[in-house]
Amino acid sequence: MTTDSAPSIPSADGAEASAATAAPAAALPAEVDAIVIGGGPAGLTAALYLARFRRSVVLLDAAQSRLSKIPRTHNYPGFAEGVTGTSLLAMLREQTLRYPVHSVTAQVRTVQRHGSGFEVGWADGSVRARQVLLATGVTDIPPAMPYVLEALRAGVLRYCPVCDGYEVIDQAVGVIADGEAGVGEALYLRHFTPHVTLFMEQGAAALDAAARRRLTEAGIACADEPIDGIRHWEDRITVRHGARETVCDSLYCALGLDIHTALAQQLGAQVDDDGYLVIDRHHATTVPGLWAAGDVSQGLNQITVAMAGGAMAASAMHRQL
Template sequence: MPTDQPSSNSDLNTSASSAADAAPLPAQVDAIVIGGGPAGLTAALYLARFRRSVLLLDAAQSRLSKIPRSHNYPGFTEGVTGSDLLAMLREQTLRYPVHTAAVHVDSVQRREGGFEVGWAGGSARARQLLLATGVTDIPPSMPYVLEALRAGMLRYCPVCDGYQAIDQAVGIIADSEAGVGEALYLRHFTPHITLFMEQGAAALSEGARRRLAEAGIAWADEPIGSIRHWEGRITVHHGKRETVCDSLYCALGLEIHTGLAQQLGAKTDDDGYLVVDSHHATSVPGLWAAGDVSQGLNQITVAMAGAAIAAAAMHRRL
Protein backbone atom coordinates (compact mmCIF):
# COMPACT_ATOMS: atom_id res chain seq x y z
CA MET A 1 0.00 0.00 0.00
CA PRO A 2 2.92 2.44 -0.44
CA THR A 3 1.17 5.13 -2.42
CA ASP A 4 1.06 8.83 -1.71
CA GLN A 5 -2.68 9.37 -1.62
CA PRO A 6 -4.61 6.48 -0.09
CA SER A 7 -8.28 6.83 -0.85
CA SER A 8 -11.42 4.72 -1.30
CA ASN A 9 -11.98 1.08 -2.26
CA SER A 10 -11.94 -0.57 -5.69
CA ASP A 11 -15.71 -0.40 -6.21
CA LEU A 12 -15.55 3.34 -5.77
CA ASN A 13 -12.57 3.45 -8.09
CA THR A 14 -14.79 2.07 -10.87
CA SER A 15 -17.46 4.66 -10.08
CA ALA A 16 -14.95 7.47 -10.17
CA SER A 17 -13.53 6.24 -13.48
CA SER A 18 -16.99 6.14 -15.02
CA ALA A 19 -17.71 9.68 -13.85
CA ALA A 20 -14.40 10.90 -15.21
CA ASP A 21 -15.03 9.18 -18.57
CA ALA A 22 -18.50 10.71 -18.83
CA ALA A 23 -17.26 14.30 -18.81
CA PRO A 24 -13.86 15.93 -19.28
CA LEU A 25 -12.19 17.21 -16.14
CA PRO A 26 -11.93 20.97 -15.70
CA ALA A 27 -8.49 22.47 -16.24
CA GLN A 28 -9.05 25.06 -13.50
CA VAL A 29 -11.08 24.87 -10.27
CA ASP A 30 -11.32 26.72 -7.00
CA ALA A 31 -9.99 23.80 -4.99
CA ILE A 32 -8.37 20.41 -5.54
CA VAL A 33 -8.65 17.71 -2.89
CA ILE A 34 -6.14 14.85 -3.08
CA GLY A 35 -7.32 11.71 -1.29
CA GLY A 36 -10.79 10.16 -1.22
CA GLY A 37 -10.98 8.79 2.30
CA PRO A 38 -13.19 10.31 5.04
CA ALA A 39 -11.17 13.55 5.22
CA GLY A 40 -11.02 14.09 1.46
CA LEU A 41 -14.67 13.26 0.91
CA THR A 42 -15.78 15.53 3.75
CA ALA A 43 -13.68 18.41 2.43
CA ALA A 44 -15.07 17.98 -1.08
CA LEU A 45 -18.64 17.84 0.26
CA TYR A 46 -18.23 21.03 2.28
CA LEU A 47 -16.54 22.91 -0.54
CA ALA A 48 -19.26 21.90 -3.01
CA ARG A 49 -21.93 23.05 -0.58
CA PHE A 50 -20.06 26.35 -0.32
CA ARG A 51 -20.62 26.56 -4.09
CA ARG A 52 -16.94 26.19 -4.90
CA SER A 53 -15.75 24.25 -7.93
CA VAL A 54 -13.97 21.14 -6.64
CA LEU A 55 -11.83 18.40 -8.17
CA LEU A 56 -11.41 15.28 -6.02
CA LEU A 57 -8.47 13.04 -7.01
CA ASP A 58 -8.90 9.57 -5.59
CA ALA A 59 -6.26 6.82 -5.81
CA ALA A 60 -8.66 4.27 -4.27
CA GLN A 61 -6.50 3.04 -1.39
CA SER A 62 -8.03 4.40 1.80
CA ARG A 63 -6.94 2.99 5.11
CA LEU A 64 -10.62 3.04 6.07
CA SER A 65 -11.50 0.46 3.42
CA LYS A 66 -9.46 -2.14 5.35
CA ILE A 67 -11.33 -1.77 8.65
CA PRO A 68 -13.55 -4.87 9.17
CA ARG A 69 -15.92 -2.98 11.48
CA SER A 70 -15.66 0.23 13.50
CA HIS A 71 -17.56 0.48 16.77
CA ASN A 72 -16.56 4.01 17.79
CA TYR A 73 -17.92 5.90 14.78
CA PRO A 74 -21.02 7.72 16.10
CA GLY A 75 -24.50 6.84 14.86
CA PHE A 76 -24.02 3.13 14.17
CA THR A 77 -25.09 1.13 17.21
CA GLU A 78 -23.88 -2.17 15.74
CA GLY A 79 -20.76 -0.66 14.19
CA VAL A 80 -20.06 -0.06 10.51
CA THR A 81 -17.57 -1.60 8.09
CA GLY A 82 -15.00 0.71 6.60
CA SER A 83 -16.04 -0.08 3.03
CA ASP A 84 -19.71 0.64 3.81
CA LEU A 85 -18.87 3.94 5.44
CA LEU A 86 -16.74 4.96 2.45
CA ALA A 87 -19.56 4.07 0.09
CA MET A 88 -22.05 6.16 2.07
CA LEU A 89 -19.71 9.14 2.26
CA ARG A 90 -19.01 8.94 -1.44
CA GLU A 91 -22.67 8.63 -2.40
CA GLN A 92 -23.47 11.74 -0.39
CA THR A 93 -20.54 13.72 -1.81
CA LEU A 94 -21.36 12.83 -5.41
CA ARG A 95 -24.89 14.20 -5.05
CA TYR A 96 -23.17 17.56 -5.43
CA PRO A 97 -21.19 18.96 -8.40
CA VAL A 98 -17.83 17.46 -7.42
CA HIS A 99 -15.54 16.50 -10.30
CA THR A 100 -13.88 13.16 -9.49
CA ALA A 101 -11.01 11.27 -11.08
CA ALA A 102 -9.48 7.93 -10.08
CA VAL A 103 -5.84 8.88 -10.53
CA HIS A 104 -2.54 8.68 -8.66
CA VAL A 105 -1.11 12.18 -8.30
CA ASP A 106 2.58 12.36 -9.14
CA SER A 107 3.41 16.03 -8.72
CA VAL A 108 2.29 19.33 -7.26
CA GLN A 109 3.84 22.67 -8.14
CA ARG A 110 3.33 26.27 -7.19
CA ARG A 111 1.89 28.35 -9.99
CA GLU A 112 0.83 31.98 -10.20
CA GLY A 113 -2.43 32.23 -8.30
CA GLY A 114 -2.32 28.69 -6.89
CA PHE A 115 -1.12 25.18 -7.70
CA GLU A 116 -0.79 22.74 -10.56
CA VAL A 117 -1.41 19.05 -9.84
CA GLY A 118 -0.19 16.41 -12.27
CA TRP A 119 -0.88 12.72 -12.88
CA ALA A 120 -0.28 10.27 -15.71
CA GLY A 121 -2.05 11.73 -18.72
CA GLY A 122 -3.38 14.90 -17.13
CA SER A 123 -3.13 17.92 -14.88
CA ALA A 124 -5.30 20.63 -13.37
CA ARG A 125 -4.87 23.91 -11.55
CA ALA A 126 -6.53 25.29 -8.44
CA ARG A 127 -6.34 28.34 -6.25
CA GLN A 128 -6.38 26.20 -3.09
CA LEU A 129 -5.14 22.66 -2.46
CA LEU A 130 -6.04 20.22 0.33
CA LEU A 131 -4.06 17.08 1.04
CA ALA A 132 -5.92 14.17 2.62
CA THR A 133 -3.30 11.60 1.64
CA GLY A 134 -3.36 9.70 4.92
CA VAL A 135 -1.04 7.01 6.21
CA THR A 136 -0.40 3.31 5.68
CA ASP A 137 0.03 0.87 8.56
CA ILE A 138 3.25 -1.15 8.30
CA PRO A 139 2.20 -4.82 8.51
CA PRO A 140 4.24 -7.75 9.83
CA SER A 141 6.22 -9.42 7.04
CA MET A 142 4.81 -12.92 7.42
CA PRO A 143 2.03 -15.12 6.00
CA TYR A 144 -1.66 -14.94 6.98
CA VAL A 145 -1.55 -11.23 7.85
CA LEU A 146 -4.35 -10.27 5.45
CA GLU A 147 -6.51 -13.17 6.59
CA ALA A 148 -6.13 -12.14 10.23
CA LEU A 149 -6.83 -8.49 9.41
CA ARG A 150 -10.04 -9.30 7.53
CA ALA A 151 -11.22 -11.45 10.42
CA GLY A 152 -10.62 -8.63 12.89
CA MET A 153 -7.98 -10.63 14.76
CA LEU A 154 -5.07 -8.42 13.67
CA ARG A 155 -5.61 -4.80 14.68
CA TYR A 156 -3.77 -1.51 14.33
CA CYS A 157 -5.63 0.99 16.51
CA PRO A 158 -6.11 0.41 20.26
CA VAL A 159 -7.87 3.79 20.48
CA CYS A 160 -10.48 2.50 18.02
CA ASP A 161 -11.15 -0.93 19.45
CA GLY A 162 -9.43 -1.37 22.81
CA TYR A 163 -12.94 -1.65 24.28
CA GLN A 164 -13.47 -4.85 22.28
CA ALA A 165 -10.38 -6.33 23.97
CA ILE A 166 -11.64 -6.02 27.55
CA ASP A 167 -10.32 -8.97 29.64
CA GLN A 168 -9.18 -10.81 26.50
CA ALA A 169 -5.78 -12.32 25.76
CA VAL A 170 -4.03 -9.67 23.67
CA GLY A 171 -0.69 -9.79 21.89
CA ILE A 172 1.35 -6.90 20.53
CA ILE A 173 3.91 -7.15 17.73
CA ALA A 174 6.61 -4.49 17.85
CA ASP A 175 10.11 -3.82 16.55
CA SER A 176 11.09 -1.08 19.00
CA GLU A 177 10.31 0.07 22.51
CA ALA A 178 7.36 2.01 21.12
CA GLY A 179 5.59 -1.32 21.56
CA VAL A 180 6.05 -0.95 25.31
CA GLY A 181 3.92 2.19 25.25
CA GLU A 182 1.18 0.41 23.30
CA ALA A 183 1.27 -2.51 25.73
CA LEU A 184 0.90 -0.14 28.67
CA TYR A 185 -1.99 1.62 26.90
CA LEU A 186 -3.84 -1.67 26.36
CA ARG A 187 -3.21 -2.71 29.97
CA HIS A 188 -6.07 -0.36 30.85
CA PHE A 189 -8.44 -2.77 29.06
CA THR A 190 -7.05 -6.17 29.96
CA PRO A 191 -4.46 -7.75 32.28
CA HIS A 192 -3.73 -10.53 29.77
CA ILE A 193 -1.08 -9.01 27.52
CA THR A 194 2.02 -10.41 25.85
CA LEU A 195 4.55 -8.31 23.95
CA PHE A 196 6.26 -9.97 20.98
CA MET A 197 9.36 -8.30 19.58
CA GLU A 198 10.25 -9.11 15.98
CA GLN A 199 13.90 -9.56 16.96
CA GLY A 200 13.19 -11.03 20.41
CA ALA A 201 13.40 -9.66 23.93
CA ALA A 202 17.04 -8.73 23.44
CA ALA A 203 15.68 -5.51 21.95
CA LEU A 204 14.12 -4.54 25.29
CA SER A 205 16.16 -2.43 27.67
CA GLU A 206 16.23 -3.10 31.39
CA GLY A 207 14.08 -0.03 31.92
CA ALA A 208 11.48 -1.31 29.46
CA ARG A 209 11.43 -4.73 31.11
CA ARG A 210 10.95 -3.11 34.50
CA ARG A 211 7.99 -1.03 33.26
CA LEU A 212 6.38 -4.12 31.70
CA ALA A 213 6.91 -6.22 34.82
CA GLU A 214 5.47 -3.52 37.10
CA ALA A 215 2.33 -3.48 34.91
CA GLY A 216 2.06 -7.27 34.89
CA ILE A 217 2.72 -7.51 31.14
CA ALA A 218 4.49 -10.60 29.81
CA TRP A 219 6.96 -10.65 26.93
CA ALA A 220 8.30 -13.39 24.72
CA ASP A 221 12.05 -13.97 24.77
CA GLU A 222 12.22 -15.46 21.28
CA PRO A 223 11.88 -13.56 17.98
CA ILE A 224 8.44 -13.78 16.43
CA GLY A 225 8.29 -16.25 13.56
CA SER A 226 4.73 -16.38 12.22
CA ILE A 227 1.05 -15.92 13.01
CA ARG A 228 -1.97 -18.04 12.15
CA HIS A 229 -5.66 -17.24 12.48
CA TRP A 230 -7.67 -20.30 13.48
CA GLU A 231 -11.19 -20.76 14.89
CA GLY A 232 -11.62 -17.17 16.02
CA ARG A 233 -8.22 -16.85 17.72
CA ILE A 234 -4.71 -16.05 16.55
CA THR A 235 -1.61 -18.10 17.30
CA VAL A 236 1.80 -16.44 17.50
CA HIS A 237 4.81 -18.68 16.90
CA HIS A 238 8.01 -17.48 18.59
CA GLY A 239 11.05 -19.71 18.58
CA LYS A 240 9.88 -23.23 19.46
CA ARG A 241 6.94 -21.89 21.44
CA GLU A 242 3.52 -20.54 20.59
CA THR A 243 1.03 -18.26 22.33
CA VAL A 244 -2.69 -18.11 21.54
CA CYS A 245 -4.37 -14.69 21.66
CA ASP A 246 -7.87 -13.41 21.10
CA SER A 247 -6.48 -10.48 19.15
CA LEU A 248 -3.11 -9.16 18.07
CA TYR A 249 -2.09 -5.52 17.72
CA CYS A 250 0.60 -4.44 15.33
CA ALA A 251 2.85 -1.61 16.56
CA LEU A 252 5.33 -1.49 13.68
CA GLY A 253 4.63 2.13 12.82
CA LEU A 254 3.13 4.05 9.92
CA GLU A 255 4.15 5.34 6.53
CA ILE A 256 2.94 8.94 6.48
CA HIS A 257 2.14 10.12 2.96
CA THR A 258 3.73 13.56 2.92
CA GLY A 259 5.63 13.22 -0.35
CA LEU A 260 3.46 15.66 -2.27
CA ALA A 261 3.61 18.21 0.54
CA GLN A 262 7.38 17.89 0.65
CA GLN A 263 7.51 18.81 -3.06
CA LEU A 264 6.12 22.16 -1.95
CA GLY A 265 8.38 22.49 1.09
CA ALA A 266 5.69 22.03 3.74
CA LYS A 267 6.93 21.56 7.30
CA THR A 268 6.58 18.26 9.13
CA ASP A 269 6.94 17.53 12.85
CA ASP A 270 9.39 15.15 14.52
CA ASP A 271 7.04 12.21 13.91
CA GLY A 272 6.67 13.01 10.20
CA TYR A 273 3.15 14.49 10.23
CA LEU A 274 2.34 17.71 8.40
CA VAL A 275 2.36 20.71 10.70
CA VAL A 276 -0.99 22.53 10.57
CA ASP A 277 -2.53 25.44 12.44
CA SER A 278 -5.96 25.59 14.08
CA HIS A 279 -7.57 25.98 10.62
CA HIS A 280 -5.54 23.06 9.17
CA ALA A 281 -3.38 25.35 7.05
CA THR A 282 0.14 24.07 6.43
CA SER A 283 3.28 26.20 6.35
CA VAL A 284 2.74 26.72 2.58
CA PRO A 285 0.19 29.47 1.76
CA GLY A 286 -2.90 27.98 0.09
CA LEU A 287 -1.99 24.41 1.07
CA TRP A 288 -4.15 22.66 3.65
CA ALA A 289 -4.08 19.18 5.19
CA ALA A 290 -6.62 17.04 7.02
CA GLY A 291 -6.88 13.48 8.21
CA ASP A 292 -4.10 11.14 9.27
CA VAL A 293 -1.41 12.92 7.22
CA SER A 294 -1.64 15.93 9.55
CA GLN A 295 -0.96 16.39 13.23
CA GLY A 296 -3.62 15.04 15.56
CA LEU A 297 -5.35 11.86 16.70
CA ASN A 298 -5.69 9.30 13.90
CA GLN A 299 -9.45 8.76 14.04
CA ILE A 300 -12.25 8.85 11.44
CA THR A 301 -14.20 11.49 13.33
CA VAL A 302 -11.10 13.64 13.83
CA ALA A 303 -10.24 13.38 10.12
CA MET A 304 -13.72 14.50 9.11
CA ALA A 305 -13.78 17.34 11.65
CA GLY A 306 -10.40 18.58 10.44
CA ALA A 307 -11.58 18.47 6.85
CA ALA A 308 -14.68 20.51 7.70
CA ILE A 309 -12.53 23.11 9.47
CA ALA A 310 -10.11 23.27 6.54
CA ALA A 311 -12.87 23.54 3.93
CA ALA A 312 -14.55 26.38 5.81
CA ALA A 313 -11.24 28.25 6.00
CA MET A 314 -10.53 27.59 2.31
CA HIS A 315 -13.95 29.00 1.39
CA ARG A 316 -13.25 32.19 3.30
CA ARG A 317 -9.80 32.48 1.71
CA LEU A 318 -11.26 32.01 -1.76
Protein backbone atom coordinates in the same frame (compact mmCIF):
# COMPACT_ATOMS: atom_id res chain seq x y z
CA MET B 1 -5.31 4.99 -13.42
CA THR B 2 -8.58 6.81 -14.04
CA THR B 3 -12.25 5.90 -14.19
CA ASP B 4 -15.17 7.58 -15.86
CA SER B 5 -17.77 6.80 -13.25
CA ALA B 6 -18.22 5.49 -9.78
CA PRO B 7 -19.40 1.87 -9.52
CA SER B 8 -22.45 0.68 -7.63
CA ILE B 9 -21.61 0.67 -3.95
CA PRO B 10 -22.98 -1.21 -0.93
CA SER B 11 -25.14 0.63 1.56
CA ALA B 12 -24.96 0.07 5.31
CA ASP B 13 -27.46 -2.79 5.24
CA GLY B 14 -25.69 -4.58 2.37
CA ALA B 15 -28.05 -3.42 -0.39
CA GLU B 16 -26.55 -1.62 -3.36
CA ALA B 17 -26.81 2.13 -3.72
CA SER B 18 -26.01 3.88 -6.97
CA ALA B 19 -23.27 6.47 -6.59
CA ALA B 20 -23.38 9.74 -8.44
CA THR B 21 -21.41 9.76 -11.65
CA ALA B 22 -17.84 10.97 -11.44
CA ALA B 23 -16.69 13.34 -14.15
CA PRO B 24 -14.57 11.87 -16.96
CA ALA B 25 -11.00 13.19 -16.90
CA ALA B 26 -11.56 14.79 -20.34
CA ALA B 27 -14.44 16.85 -18.96
CA LEU B 28 -12.42 18.44 -16.19
CA PRO B 29 -12.09 22.20 -16.30
CA ALA B 30 -8.56 23.48 -16.75
CA GLU B 31 -8.67 25.30 -13.42
CA VAL B 32 -10.86 25.13 -10.31
CA ASP B 33 -11.03 26.78 -6.93
CA ALA B 34 -9.79 23.76 -5.00
CA ILE B 35 -8.31 20.32 -5.47
CA VAL B 36 -8.75 17.67 -2.79
CA ILE B 37 -6.23 14.82 -2.92
CA GLY B 38 -7.49 11.75 -1.08
CA GLY B 39 -10.90 10.08 -0.98
CA GLY B 40 -11.09 8.97 2.65
CA PRO B 41 -13.19 10.56 5.42
CA ALA B 42 -11.15 13.79 5.54
CA GLY B 43 -11.04 14.31 1.78
CA LEU B 44 -14.68 13.44 1.15
CA THR B 45 -15.85 15.72 3.96
CA ALA B 46 -13.73 18.57 2.66
CA ALA B 47 -15.00 18.11 -0.91
CA LEU B 48 -18.60 18.04 0.36
CA TYR B 49 -18.15 21.27 2.33
CA LEU B 50 -16.39 23.05 -0.52
CA ALA B 51 -19.10 22.07 -3.01
CA ARG B 52 -21.77 23.30 -0.63
CA PHE B 53 -19.82 26.56 -0.33
CA ARG B 54 -20.33 26.80 -4.13
CA ARG B 55 -16.66 26.31 -4.87
CA SER B 56 -15.50 24.38 -7.93
CA VAL B 57 -13.78 21.23 -6.71
CA VAL B 58 -11.81 18.33 -8.14
CA LEU B 59 -11.49 15.24 -5.95
CA LEU B 60 -8.55 12.97 -6.82
CA ASP B 61 -8.90 9.58 -5.18
CA ALA B 62 -6.41 6.70 -5.44
CA ALA B 63 -9.10 4.35 -4.00
CA GLN B 64 -6.77 3.22 -1.22
CA SER B 65 -8.44 4.67 1.85
CA ARG B 66 -7.44 3.07 5.15
CA LEU B 67 -11.14 3.14 6.05
CA SER B 68 -11.85 0.44 3.46
CA LYS B 69 -9.77 -2.03 5.49
CA ILE B 70 -11.77 -1.66 8.72
CA PRO B 71 -14.01 -4.74 9.19
CA ARG B 72 -16.44 -2.91 11.48
CA THR B 73 -16.13 0.20 13.62
CA HIS B 74 -18.16 0.57 16.80
CA ASN B 75 -17.06 4.05 17.90
CA TYR B 76 -18.31 5.99 14.88
CA PRO B 77 -21.38 7.92 16.14
CA GLY B 78 -24.86 7.08 14.91
CA PHE B 79 -24.44 3.35 14.24
CA ALA B 80 -25.48 1.42 17.34
CA GLU B 81 -24.50 -1.93 15.80
CA GLY B 82 -21.34 -0.57 14.23
CA VAL B 83 -20.66 -0.03 10.54
CA THR B 84 -18.20 -1.62 8.14
CA GLY B 85 -15.49 0.57 6.71
CA THR B 86 -16.51 -0.12 3.12
CA SER B 87 -20.14 0.79 3.80
CA LEU B 88 -19.25 4.01 5.58
CA LEU B 89 -16.86 4.99 2.80
CA ALA B 90 -19.54 4.28 0.20
CA MET B 91 -22.12 6.40 2.02
CA LEU B 92 -19.70 9.31 2.39
CA ARG B 93 -18.79 9.10 -1.28
CA GLU B 94 -22.39 8.89 -2.44
CA GLN B 95 -23.32 11.95 -0.40
CA THR B 96 -20.37 13.97 -1.68
CA LEU B 97 -21.00 13.10 -5.32
CA ARG B 98 -24.59 14.32 -5.15
CA TYR B 99 -22.98 17.76 -5.48
CA PRO B 100 -20.99 19.17 -8.43
CA VAL B 101 -17.67 17.59 -7.45
CA HIS B 102 -15.44 16.48 -10.34
CA SER B 103 -14.20 13.08 -9.17
CA VAL B 104 -11.31 11.21 -10.77
CA THR B 105 -9.79 7.95 -9.59
CA ALA B 106 -6.08 8.53 -9.96
CA GLN B 107 -2.76 8.24 -8.17
CA VAL B 108 -1.41 11.78 -7.97
CA ARG B 109 2.25 12.04 -8.94
CA THR B 110 3.10 15.72 -8.73
CA VAL B 111 2.00 18.92 -7.02
CA GLN B 112 3.76 22.00 -8.34
CA ARG B 113 3.44 25.75 -8.06
CA HIS B 114 1.67 27.35 -11.01
CA GLY B 115 1.47 31.13 -10.79
CA SER B 116 -0.23 31.98 -7.52
CA GLY B 117 -1.79 28.51 -7.30
CA PHE B 118 -0.91 24.90 -8.01
CA GLU B 119 -0.90 22.30 -10.76
CA VAL B 120 -1.60 18.68 -9.80
CA GLY B 121 -0.68 15.88 -12.16
CA TRP B 122 -1.36 12.17 -12.50
CA ALA B 123 -0.60 9.54 -15.14
CA ASP B 124 -2.86 10.86 -17.88
CA GLY B 125 -4.05 14.23 -16.73
CA SER B 126 -3.56 17.38 -14.72
CA VAL B 127 -5.60 20.25 -13.31
CA ARG B 128 -4.81 23.61 -11.76
CA ALA B 129 -6.32 25.18 -8.67
CA ARG B 130 -5.98 28.17 -6.43
CA GLN B 131 -5.75 25.95 -3.35
CA VAL B 132 -5.02 22.30 -2.58
CA LEU B 133 -6.02 20.09 0.34
CA LEU B 134 -3.95 17.00 1.08
CA ALA B 135 -5.92 14.17 2.71
CA THR B 136 -3.48 11.46 1.68
CA GLY B 137 -3.52 9.59 4.98
CA VAL B 138 -1.21 6.84 6.16
CA THR B 139 -0.61 3.14 5.59
CA ASP B 140 -0.11 0.69 8.44
CA ILE B 141 3.12 -1.31 8.25
CA PRO B 142 1.89 -4.93 8.46
CA PRO B 143 3.52 -7.84 10.29
CA ALA B 144 5.37 -10.48 8.29
CA MET B 145 2.65 -13.10 8.16
CA PRO B 146 0.61 -14.80 5.44
CA TYR B 147 -3.00 -13.77 4.78
CA VAL B 148 -2.70 -10.40 6.53
CA LEU B 149 -5.90 -9.05 4.95
CA GLU B 150 -7.91 -12.11 5.98
CA ALA B 151 -6.70 -11.78 9.58
CA LEU B 152 -7.60 -8.10 9.56
CA ARG B 153 -11.08 -8.77 8.22
CA ALA B 154 -11.61 -11.47 10.84
CA GLY B 155 -10.76 -8.97 13.58
CA VAL B 156 -7.86 -10.99 14.97
CA LEU B 157 -5.21 -8.64 13.57
CA ARG B 158 -5.72 -5.08 14.76
CA TYR B 159 -3.96 -1.73 14.41
CA CYS B 160 -5.84 0.74 16.64
CA PRO B 161 -6.46 0.13 20.36
CA VAL B 162 -8.18 3.53 20.56
CA CYS B 163 -10.73 2.25 18.03
CA ASP B 164 -11.33 -1.26 19.32
CA GLY B 165 -9.72 -1.82 22.72
CA TYR B 166 -13.26 -2.29 24.03
CA GLU B 167 -13.66 -5.34 21.79
CA VAL B 168 -10.73 -7.20 23.45
CA ILE B 169 -11.77 -6.81 27.08
CA ASP B 170 -10.33 -9.72 29.13
CA GLN B 171 -9.03 -11.48 25.99
CA ALA B 172 -5.53 -12.80 25.38
CA VAL B 173 -3.91 -9.98 23.45
CA GLY B 174 -0.51 -9.77 21.80
CA VAL B 175 1.40 -6.70 20.64
CA ILE B 176 4.06 -7.02 17.94
CA ALA B 177 6.64 -4.23 17.75
CA ASP B 178 10.19 -3.40 16.79
CA GLY B 179 10.85 -0.54 19.21
CA GLU B 180 9.81 1.36 22.32
CA ALA B 181 6.42 2.27 20.78
CA GLY B 182 5.35 -1.30 21.49
CA VAL B 183 5.79 -0.75 25.22
CA GLY B 184 3.38 2.19 25.15
CA GLU B 185 0.81 0.23 23.17
CA ALA B 186 1.04 -2.77 25.50
CA LEU B 187 0.57 -0.50 28.52
CA TYR B 188 -2.42 1.15 26.84
CA LEU B 189 -4.06 -2.23 26.20
CA ARG B 190 -3.45 -3.32 29.81
CA HIS B 191 -6.38 -1.05 30.71
CA PHE B 192 -8.70 -3.41 28.80
CA THR B 193 -7.28 -6.82 29.65
CA PRO B 194 -4.80 -8.35 32.13
CA HIS B 195 -3.66 -10.85 29.47
CA VAL B 196 -1.17 -8.88 27.38
CA THR B 197 2.05 -10.18 25.84
CA LEU B 198 4.59 -8.03 24.01
CA PHE B 199 6.51 -9.62 21.14
CA MET B 200 9.56 -7.78 19.87
CA GLU B 201 10.74 -8.66 16.37
CA GLN B 202 14.32 -8.93 17.64
CA GLY B 203 13.39 -10.25 21.09
CA ALA B 204 13.22 -8.63 24.51
CA ALA B 205 16.92 -7.73 24.33
CA ALA B 206 15.83 -4.79 22.15
CA LEU B 207 14.29 -3.14 25.23
CA ASP B 208 16.27 -1.37 27.94
CA ALA B 209 15.97 -2.22 31.63
CA ALA B 210 13.58 0.66 32.35
CA ALA B 211 11.14 -0.46 29.65
CA ARG B 212 11.18 -4.06 30.87
CA ARG B 213 10.60 -2.88 34.43
CA ARG B 214 7.51 -0.89 33.33
CA LEU B 215 6.10 -3.99 31.66
CA THR B 216 6.75 -6.16 34.70
CA GLU B 217 5.14 -3.66 37.05
CA ALA B 218 2.03 -3.58 34.83
CA GLY B 219 1.81 -7.38 34.72
CA ILE B 220 2.59 -7.54 30.99
CA ALA B 221 4.51 -10.53 29.68
CA CYS B 222 7.38 -9.96 27.27
CA ALA B 223 8.60 -12.81 25.08
CA ASP B 224 12.37 -13.13 25.36
CA GLU B 225 12.95 -14.68 21.95
CA PRO B 226 12.72 -12.97 18.52
CA ILE B 227 9.60 -13.68 16.47
CA ASP B 228 10.01 -16.66 14.16
CA GLY B 229 6.56 -16.75 12.61
CA ILE B 230 2.92 -15.64 12.88
CA ARG B 231 -0.08 -17.53 11.63
CA HIS B 232 -3.83 -17.04 11.66
CA TRP B 233 -5.86 -20.16 12.39
CA GLU B 234 -9.46 -20.65 13.50
CA ASP B 235 -10.01 -17.01 14.47
CA ARG B 236 -6.91 -16.80 16.66
CA ILE B 237 -3.30 -15.89 16.00
CA THR B 238 -0.30 -17.95 17.03
CA VAL B 239 3.07 -16.27 17.46
CA ARG B 240 6.10 -18.54 17.33
CA HIS B 241 9.12 -17.21 19.23
CA GLY B 242 12.11 -19.50 19.61
CA ALA B 243 10.94 -22.93 20.70
CA ARG B 244 7.70 -21.55 22.13
CA GLU B 245 4.30 -20.60 20.74
CA THR B 246 1.80 -18.16 22.21
CA VAL B 247 -1.84 -18.12 21.09
CA CYS B 248 -3.67 -14.78 21.11
CA ASP B 249 -7.30 -13.89 20.58
CA SER B 250 -6.12 -10.67 18.93
CA LEU B 251 -2.73 -9.36 17.83
CA TYR B 252 -2.07 -5.63 17.68
CA CYS B 253 0.57 -4.45 15.25
CA ALA B 254 2.73 -1.56 16.50
CA LEU B 255 5.26 -1.56 13.67
CA GLY B 256 4.49 2.02 12.70
CA LEU B 257 2.97 3.93 9.82
CA ASP B 258 3.97 5.10 6.38
CA ILE B 259 2.80 8.73 6.43
CA HIS B 260 1.99 9.97 2.93
CA THR B 261 3.70 13.37 2.95
CA ALA B 262 5.72 13.04 -0.28
CA LEU B 263 3.48 15.36 -2.31
CA ALA B 264 3.63 18.06 0.35
CA GLN B 265 7.36 17.75 0.59
CA GLN B 266 7.63 18.39 -3.15
CA LEU B 267 6.54 21.90 -2.21
CA GLY B 268 8.76 22.15 0.87
CA ALA B 269 6.03 21.70 3.48
CA GLN B 270 7.32 21.15 7.01
CA VAL B 271 6.85 17.86 8.85
CA ASP B 272 7.18 17.31 12.60
CA ASP B 273 9.52 14.94 14.43
CA ASP B 274 7.04 12.07 14.00
CA GLY B 275 6.72 12.62 10.25
CA TYR B 276 3.27 14.28 10.20
CA LEU B 277 2.59 17.48 8.27
CA VAL B 278 2.75 20.58 10.44
CA ILE B 279 -0.56 22.49 10.36
CA ASP B 280 -2.05 25.44 12.20
CA ARG B 281 -5.42 25.49 13.93
CA HIS B 282 -7.15 26.02 10.56
CA HIS B 283 -5.27 23.07 8.98
CA ALA B 284 -3.02 25.25 6.84
CA THR B 285 0.43 23.80 6.19
CA THR B 286 3.59 25.89 6.13
CA VAL B 287 3.11 26.36 2.36
CA PRO B 288 0.60 29.16 1.56
CA GLY B 289 -2.48 27.75 -0.16
CA LEU B 290 -1.69 24.16 0.81
CA TRP B 291 -3.85 22.53 3.48
CA ALA B 292 -3.88 19.13 5.15
CA ALA B 293 -6.43 17.08 7.07
CA GLY B 294 -6.78 13.57 8.42
CA ASP B 295 -4.09 11.07 9.34
CA VAL B 296 -1.39 12.76 7.26
CA SER B 297 -1.43 15.73 9.62
CA GLN B 298 -1.96 14.39 13.11
CA GLY B 299 -1.37 11.36 15.29
CA LEU B 300 -4.90 10.62 16.58
CA ASN B 301 -5.92 8.41 13.68
CA GLN B 302 -9.69 8.44 14.08
CA ILE B 303 -12.48 8.69 11.50
CA THR B 304 -14.29 11.45 13.38
CA VAL B 305 -11.08 13.45 13.84
CA ALA B 306 -10.31 13.16 10.12
CA MET B 307 -13.79 14.35 9.16
CA ALA B 308 -13.59 17.28 11.57
CA GLY B 309 -10.25 18.24 10.06
CA GLY B 310 -11.69 18.12 6.56
CA ALA B 311 -14.57 20.39 7.59
CA MET B 312 -12.26 22.87 9.32
CA ALA B 313 -9.84 23.00 6.39
CA ALA B 314 -12.62 23.45 3.82
CA SER B 315 -14.18 26.26 5.83
CA ALA B 316 -10.86 28.09 6.05
CA MET B 317 -10.17 27.52 2.35
CA HIS B 318 -13.55 28.98 1.45
CA ARG B 319 -12.82 32.12 3.47
CA GLN B 320 -9.47 32.58 1.76
CA LEU B 321 -10.93 31.97 -1.69
